[in-house]
Amino acid sequence: MVSVPSMHPRDFSLDTLLANCAARHAHRLAAVDGPQRLTWAALETRVDNLAHWLLARGIAPGDRLALLLTDGTPFLTTLLACGRIGAIAVLLNWRLAPGEIAWIIGNAEPAMTFVNPRFAGLLAEAEAGEVIAVDERHDPHGAFETLATTALPRGTMPDLAPDRPLYMMYTSGTTGRPKGCLQAGSAVAASALGFAQHRGFLHSERLLSVNPLFHVVGMQQVAAMLACGGTSVFAGRDDDNAAILDLLHREGCTTTSAFPTIAFPWQAMEPIRNGVMPLTNYTGGAGMGRPQIYEFIEQQWDARVIGGYGQTEICGFATFIDYPDMIEAPRSIGWTLPHVTMTVLDPQGHHLPPGAEGELALRGPSVMLGYWRNPEASEAALGHGWLRTGDLGTMDERGRGYLLGRAKELIKTGGENVYPAEVDAIFAAMPEVADAGCCGVPDRQWGEAVKAFVVLKPGMELTRAVITARFKGQIAGYKRPRYIEFVDSLPRDPIGKLLRRELSARPVTPDQAA
Incomplete structure (x- = not known):
């Protein structure tokens, strides 16, 4: 089982975790990515080769390198090479539009951009610096493979501070332009070690990686494999749910964070094969009721379901x-x-005190350094000595937390507060409902009113009148x-979080009145 080193948490990074794995588990698999299977020793060599190539190209500590890549070994190699030389990886979301990518690149000003050819069009409006094409599914003769496998003359590595920045992830920008969340390598390592320690991960762990590495959930899971010496098995971006399930069985994956949008369809795809379901750990969401898929996973797959809460700002x-x-x-x-x-x-x-409603706040070695070139937002988030999450919640006497919702999503109707999660939970218990979410919409009388969006299961019917009747007695009238x-x-979003801001922007019509 993983234990956190006795050193001060800012004395280690992903680079020290990689070095430890390369020494202790040299011939064990570090990553499986399509046809490519890399041992820890091979990954270490590739990272070192790429790091020296970057130094030879004049990349210095603090320079930004943008990554517009599919998940897999090139992404992991490039990220770790950045950490080795003190460059800052800018992790770009390939789901964004060219204009959004251009704004982020303009804010980060990368000296170099690594791009998968399928995403090259997203750079049409961006000044991306030197652009390095990264091969699609590991062309053995491709440019990136040549960089990763060519040993250049070894020079002296920069003398780097332990808490140097490693990457920037840009937040979703729910209240304006996205903010570049700057994380130290030591913070990412602390998060990975805490994750692996809590889950009891051993070097025999095999992660089915399905969450994008530009997102903090995918990054934390892969970093946890660096912490324990396990194996990251990367699903292809073109794989459908059936192909991902096949990969899980073929590689004997023991843990994943396949959110219900992926796991739910597996129920009808022979998830247990030859009497075996290798999955023993499954990470989902928390604080939003009890989805039926979690019960199925626990009882039918005999896998341990674990919910969780977190943020980009705490890795x-x-x-x-x-x-x-x-x-x-x-x-x-x-x-925690x-x-x-x-x-x-x-x-x-x-x-x-326990039971009082307020803003959830977090503290620890995995809290961000701040927002890139945004001192006002950094001060607002960190100025009280805690990371102010922007989420409303409570804690009980046992130290257990409860999420009420985003402060900016709080609905104020007639002077009363309505937490959207409370309303969503009522819908979650309705057998006809496949998905539901609510938001605040303008109301002349009350300032705001609650509007619900409901997705029915195939073949099911439900009227507004029936829904209203079911709410009575379960929740206050104003809610x-x-x-x-x-x-x-x-x-x-990519991990299943409801985008309420998009719902709020939709028109309200008289025929929608409950």
């Missing part, structure tokens, strides 16, 4: 909750990981949806 999951505790406290996000402390603050930064719109799907 991923900060809390975890096991399935039995989810049943006991369906709205809870659980307890070993390296994190949580509290609830009022607007002035004062600590609130009930005043408008209900039936839709085919809800907008969600």
Whole structure:
């Protein structure tokens, strides 16, 4: 089992974790990416080759290198090479539009951009510096393979501070332009070690990596394999759910964070084959009720379901909750990981007692350094000595946290507060409903009113009147949806988080009145 080193947490980084794996587990698999299977020794060599090539090209500590890549060994190699020489990797979301990519690149000003050819069009409006094409699915004669496998003369590596920046992930920009969240290599390593320690990961762990590495959930899981010496098995970006399930079985993957959008369809795809389901750990969400898929995974697959809560600003999951505790406290996000402390603050930064509602705040070695070139936002998030999450919640006497919702998504109707998660939880218990979410919409009388968006299961029917009747007696009258719109799907981000801001922008019509 993994244990956190006795050294000060800022004395290590992903580079020291890689060096440890290369020494202790040299001939064990570090990564499986399509046809490519890399040992830890081979990954270490490739990282060192690329790091020296970057130095030879004049890349210096603090320079930014943008990564617009699919998940896999080139992404991992490039990220680790940046860490070795002190460059800052700018992790670009290939789901964005060219104009959005151009704004981020203009803000980060990278000296170089590594790009997969399939995403080259996204750079049409960007000044991306020197552009390095990265081969699609490991062409053995491609330019990136040549860089990674060519040994250049070894020079002296820069003398780097332990808490040097490693990467920037840009936030989703729900309240304006996205912010570049700057994370130290030591913070990413602390998060990885805390994650691996809590999960009891051994070097025999095999991660089915399905979350994009430009997102903190995917990054934290792969970093946890660096912490324990396990294997990252990367699903292809073109793989459908059936192909991902086949990969899970073929590679004997033991852990994943395949959110319900992936795992739910597996129920109908013979998930247990020849009496075997290799998956023993499954990470999902928390604090939003108890999805039926979690019960299925626990009972039918005999896998351990763990929910969690976290943020980009703290390198991923900060809390975890096991399935039995989810049943006991369906709205809870659980307890913090070993390296994190949580509290609830009022607007002035004062600590609130158990049960009081306020802003969830986190502290620990995995908290971000700040936002790139945005001192005002950095001060607002970190100025009280805690990371102010922007999420409203409470804590009970046992130190267990409860998520009420984003402060900016709080619905204020007639002077009363409505937390969207409360309304969503009522819909989650309705057998006809496949998905649902609510938001605040303008209302002349009350300032705001609750509007719900409902996706019905195939073949199911449900009327607005029936929904309203079911809400009575379960939730206060002012919290009930005043408008209900039936839709085919809800907008969600890569890890399944509901994009309420998009729902709020949709028109309200009289026929939607409940």
